[in-house]
Amino acid sequence: MRVIGVPQYLDDKGLDAVAEAIGGWPPTERLLFDARATKWASPYGFTALLTAGQGLREAGAETPRLAIPEAEEVRSYWAKAGFFKHAAEYFELHGKVPRRQPDRASGVLLPIMPIRASEDVHQVVAQIQEPAARILTGELNLEARATMRFTMALSEACQNVVEHAGTSGWAAVHAYNWRKRLGGRRVVVIAVSDPGIGFRASLAPVEAKKHGERWDDGRALEAALVHGTSRFRDPGRGQGLAAIKKYVLDWKGKISIRSGTARFTFVPPWDDDVPLAEGLAAFPGSQMQIVIPEQDGQTGGRADGRRGTT
Amino acid sequence: MILTIRLDDIMRLTGPVPSRHLVTRPTGAAVRGAIQSAIAASAAPTTRLDFGAVEVIDFSCADEIVAKLLLATEGGRYVVVCNVDEHQAEAIDHVLDRQDLAVVALPRGGGPCVLGRTTPDLRAAFAAVLAAGPGDTTRLASYLAWSVERTADALQTLALRRLVVAASGTFTPLPLQ
Numbered sequence A: 001m002r003v004i005g006v007p008q009y010l011d012d013k014g015l016d017a018v019a020e021a022i023g024g025w026p027p028t029e030r031l032l033f034d035a036r037a038t039k040w041a042s043p044y045g046f047t048a049l050l051t052a053g054q055g056l057r058e059a060g061a062e063t064p065r066l067a068i069p070e071a072e073e074v075r076s077y078w079a080k081a082g083f084f085k086h087a088a089e090y091f092e093l094h095g096k097v098p099r100r101q102p103d104r105a106s107g108v109l110l111p112i113m114p115i116r117a118s119e120d121v122h123q124v125v126a127q128i129q130e131p132a133a134r135i136l137t138g139e140l141n142l143e144a145r146a147t148m149r150f151t152m153a154l155s156e157a158c159q160n161v162v163e164h165a166g167t168s169g170w171a172a173v174h175a176y177n178w179r180k181r182l183g184g185r186r187v188v189v190i191a192v193s194d195p196g197i198g199f200r201a202s203l204a205p206v207e208a209k210k211h212g213e214r215w216d217d218g219r220a221l222e223a224a225l226v227h228g229t230s231r232f233r234d235p236g237r238g239q240g241l242a243a244i245k246k247y248v249l250d251w252k253g254k255i256s257i258r259s260g261t262a263r264f265t266f267v268p269p270w271d272d273d274v275p276l277a278e279g280l281a282a283f284p285g286s287q288m289q290i291v292i293p294e295q296d297g298q299t300g301g302r303a304d305g306r307r308g309t310t
Numbered sequence B: 001m002i003l004t005i006r007l008d009d010i011m012r013l014t015g016p017v018p019s020r021h022l023v024t025r026p027t028g029a030a031v032r033g034a035i036q037s038a039i040a041a042s043a044a045p046t047t048r049l050d051f052g053a054v055e056v057i058d059f060s061c062a063d064e065i066v067a068k069l070l071l072a073t074e075g076g077r078y079v080v081v082c083n084v085d086e087h088q089a090e091a092i093d094h095v096l097d098r099q100d101l102a103v104v105a106l107p108r109g110g111g112p113c114v115l116g117r118t119t120p121d122l123r124a125a126f127a128a129v130l131a132a133g134p135g136d137t138t139r140l141a142s143y144l145a146w147s148v149e150r151t152a153d154a155l156q157t158l159a160l161r162r163l164v165v166a167a168s169g170t171f172t173p174l175p176l177q
Helices: A012-022 A043-058 A074-081 A085-088 A117-140 A146-165 A198-214 A219-225 A239-250 B007-014 B023-040 B059-072 B086-098 B122-131 B137-144 B148-160
Strands: A002-005 A031-035 A065-067 A092-094 A107-117 A170-179 A185-194 A254-262 A264-265 A281-291 B002-006 B046-050 B078-084 B102-107 B112-117 B164-167 B170-173
Touching: A002 A012, A002 B102, A012 A043, A012 A254, A012 A281, A031 A107, A043 A085, A043 A185, A074 A085, A085 A092, A085 A170, A092 A254, A092 B102, A107 A117, A107 A146, A107 A185, A107 A254, A117 A170, A117 A185, A146 A170, A146 A185, A146 A239, A146 A281, A146 B086, A170 A219, A170 A281, A198 A219, A198 A254, A198 A281, A198 B046, A219 A239, A219 A254, A239 A254, A239 A264, A239 A281, A239 B086, A281 B122, B002 B007, B002 B023, B002 B086, B007 B023, B023 B046, B023 B059, B023 B112, B059 B086, B078 B086, B086 B102, B086 B112, B102 B122, B112 B122, B122 B137, B122 B148, B122 B170, B137 B148, B148 B164
Parallel strands: A002 A031, A031 A065, A065 A092, B002 B046, B046 B078, B078 B102
Antiparallel strands: A107 A170, A170 A185, A185 A281, A254 A264, A254 A281, B102 B112, B164 B170
16 A cells, blocks of 8 residues: 655645655555645645545545544544545545534635536536625625626636536635735635546647647647637637636736646746646646635726725 | 517526526527527517526626527527626627627616627727618718718628618618617
8 A cells, every 4th residue: 555645735736746646647556645644725635635536436446545634623624625525435534534514614615516517517606606705805805796707717617627527526615814825815716626538638639739749738738728729629619718817817816727747827926836837746637726816906906996904 | 579588587497407697508508599499489580688687607608608699590680688797798798709709789777789799890880870770871971970981891791790780771770679
């Protein structure tokens, strides 16, 4: 059995470490994810960990073990986020699992939800509107119309799973103070993840020939995110990611998508990430993260120019 | 004669779950199918799609409902979207522009306008037909203080895009009420 140490902070970079520790996909040994020392997980971390469990199931691997966090408040938050409810289906859980049900208190705008079909996207849209309106205008100082745009962006992100992944996936939305960046400013983070075919396989029929031997995960992400390429010939396709990009960049937010061994990021001025990270350890499917920061009263902020609290 | 279709009525009949949100392609395709059936069963040349009770429409659904409906609508039939709010207009405008399409819209609390691919000349000519009423190219050229050629080009483009009705050399606004 291979032991995968889950980082203390399980976020997008934490997933890179997890993928590295898995040592190639699909793994040949049974896995034990050791999260006993984990202190915090972002929605990206939660959905990616579930994606690993689902991906292992779909690859025919033996059910992995997951040693859950030892700290009671961490376990409680993971329960509130809806993680254990779904993890029990894909992991053999070890540790004391709280009985707490998922809820929306303290920053969980959307507990982890499975995205299997269009009906699930309707559920996500129905559930996100009220908390999104409260947080986006009340805490992030975004204009009122941002709620609709945010809902549309989330809808399109979830539809990418239904339309392109070839399997189901996961979505979650949290709000928190981001201490590692933005000086602890409030952010809303959307995470959508699936263990499906990924961007390279999805776009290969329409795009691979153009690139020849250079066709890889990075080129596929670039084709989708920069050029709006879709695997469908229909001219109406490929608008979802373009719309997400437009809205998020208007809000000075950050979008990153990891697929296979690459991650493409639209890097906002407040971040120092690289636009294209290649040669990452392989991880199945695709993982999207959208970070919307509290506005500073300039672009994307309230029309009345009200300043934020930073 | 106008056929008015309330999108919320269609959604109640076709949606996967009771909802005021027009999201996802399958939902959009189902709604469009119901709209096309209603249009086919009606003799009215103009169909108003009433978005008044709709909250969210995403790009995928706007593409399936409005863009694909315009592409599939036969000559002599006209479509107007009405009671659209700002974000609905934005989504419809975006998907139509991308496919070189346009539609007449009646925004909530606003006057008629064109969503989708347009130009300053087309917008001015559209406004002139609305303000001056039915007229031929010469009359509208005089109204706009443009050359006849420039006016004819704009009016013919509006007619081809089914944003005005053209008959026997006269250009007429679409019936909106």
